[in-house]
Amino acid sequence: MMKFGSKQSQTPQSTPQPANLRGFSPRINDPAFGKYIKNTNRWSAIFSIILAVGAVAGFYIAGEVGSEMDNPESLYIGFGIGGMFLLIALFQILGRNRSKTWDGTVEDKKIKKKTERQTFGDDDVRYEDYLEYSVIIRSDQGKRYTIRSRDNDTLYNYYRIGDRIRHHAGLKSYEKHDKSGDRFIPCNACGTLCDISDDYCFRCKCPLLK
Template identity: 50%
Template sequence: MICPNCGTDSDKNVNFCVGCGGPLLVSGQRNAEETQTNQAKPGESSGLIGYSERINDPAFASYQRQTTAWSFIFAGILTVVVIIGFFIYGETSPEMDNPQALFIGVGIGGMFLTIALLSVLSRRMVKQWDGVVIDKKIENKTRRNKDSDGQYYAVRYKLYTVVFKTDRGKILEKGVEDDDTVFNYFEIGDQVRQHKGLGTLEKYDKSRDSIIFCNACSTLNDINDDKCHRCSCPLLK
C-alpha cells in the first residue's frame, strides 16, 4: 500500500506507514472516497446545479446592443413611412390638407419613437436579484372585448401565475394566459436569479429539467443545447 504522504510502499495489512508513521487508507475507506468523488463530478461537469458563469459571455452584451439598435431602427422606419404617407394623403385627398395631415403623421411617428424609447428604458431598468418561488396559482378569469360593431363580448381564459419572493423581501408575480409552460417549469422552493437587463429568470437547480429558456430572448430550448437556436446566446446551465 502506497503512503499518500511520503510514497513509501507498506504492507497492505498495516494501518500506518512504515516510513513516516502516517495513517493509511484501508480499502473500504479508499473506495468510499472514490465513490463520493465520482458522484460529485457529474454535477460539476454538467453545470446544471448552480448559477452559470456563462452570463459573463460577451454575446449577452452584444444581444442587448443589437436589440436596442433594432428597436430604434424599426421605430424610425415606421415613423418615416407614416410621415410620408400622411403627407401624400394631405396632398391628394380632398378630406384633409397639409400641413394638418403632416402634423398628424409627425405625431404618430413620434408615438412610435416614444414607445421604442420606453421599451429600451424598461429593459435597462431591470436589476439583478435572487429569490425563491413561494407560490403557484391557476385562475379562471373573464375579460370584456369589443367587436367591430362596438358590441362587448366575454372572453374566458386561464391565468397561470408563479409568485416569487426576492432577497429583499419583495413579492413579484409573473403570469401567462392560457399557457402553462413557464408555470410547469418552476416548482415551489426553486431558487432563481434575475440577471440585469434580461427578461427570463435562471433557475439554480436545472438538473431535473428537459427544457431551458434563453435568458436573452426567452425562447424555449432543449436542455442539451449549448446555445439558443434563435439568438445564439449561450444557455445558462
C-alpha cells in the same frame, strides 16, 4: 419577452441530463449576451424609426388626398404618433440598460380564467375566454414581479414555489438555481425552449445558463 408560440405545454422528450445543474451559471458573462442586448436595442431603434416615418408619411398623404382632414393638421397627428413610437423604443432601451441583476424566490403561482372583449366592426362584439398563468416572484429586496402567460402553462410548470431564481441585467428572463430535475431550459436571452442537454440556444446561439 418569452416565445413559445403554442397554447399547449411544450415539454421536449426526456433526454440524458448533464451534470452540475445546481447553481447560477457563470456563462452569463459570455460576450454573446452583451451582443444580444446591443442588437436588441439597435433593432428596437430601427423598427421604431420605420414606424415613425411611416406614420408621418401616411398622415401627410391622407391630408393631401383625403377629405376628412387637411394638412398641416393631419401632418401634426402623424408627427405625434411617430413621436410616440420613438418614445416607446427609447423607454424600452433605457429599461434594458438600467436593469440590474438580483436574486429572489418563487413565492406563489396562480391560474385565472379571464374574458376578453373583441370588437369586429360596429355591431359584431365577441367574448373570448382564456386562462392566465402567473408565477409570482419576490426579490430579496422585497419587490414582487409576475411572469404572465396566456393559455400557456409552460413557465407555470417550469417554476416551483420555493425555487431560487436570478434575474440578469438587460434580459427579461429568470435563471433557476436548481435545474437538476428539468428536461428543458428556456434560453435566458430570447426565451426559446431548448433541450437541457444542449449547450447553446438553437435560435439565438447564446449559451444556455446551466
